[in-house]
Amino acid sequence: MTPPASKDQMPVWRDNGAILQVNEIFYSIEGEGLRVGQPTTFVRLARCNLRCFFCDTEFDSFEEMTISQIVDTVVRHPAKWVCLTGGEPLGQNIAPLCRELVSAGFRLHIETNGTIDPDPVLCDLIEHWTVSPKRQKIADGLTHITELKYVVGKAFCENMVDENRAKYIYLQPESSKPRYINKALDILSRHPNWRLSCRIHKMLQLP
């Protein structure tokens, strides 16, 4: 079981969602999963409810931003897709932001660890759902999962895969170490409908 964050490390939920804690907003190319290669603006929400030992994302620092400040930043980038990531984006009330982004013509993608039930309105606003389980049960309210993406490290085993929850299953080696790549390839040889996710943004040294 992945350990939860301590109370003071948890994402902060505000009922009106008017201000969000944002770690960074940046433009890049989607490097993982089904949308790989598409220009995307990433909105990284601060903080996470889990503390995975292999996590390489700095998500604890943040700026408090209003919805219009976030949208004004997003529109300066050329992408039509916006990926809400983290940290854990479902730990904050992102529904009002998502409404504004959709009204402004953006298509929405979310990347979540799958432990938090989403506000049901998000199921209509967000088109692409990536759930990356971290040895925790996938929340029942996640009914629109597009792809499940599993990090293949030492502790991963193929019977953790919840095949019935998504059409697409991706295995992503924890790092470029041959033992993790070979482990993923070996599992794929037994599950030919699953796919490898390679993090092309890292290979190309993109943000």
Ligand code: SF4
């Ligand atoms: S769930 Fe994701 S963002 Fe949170 S600690 Fe684990 S790897 Fe990092």
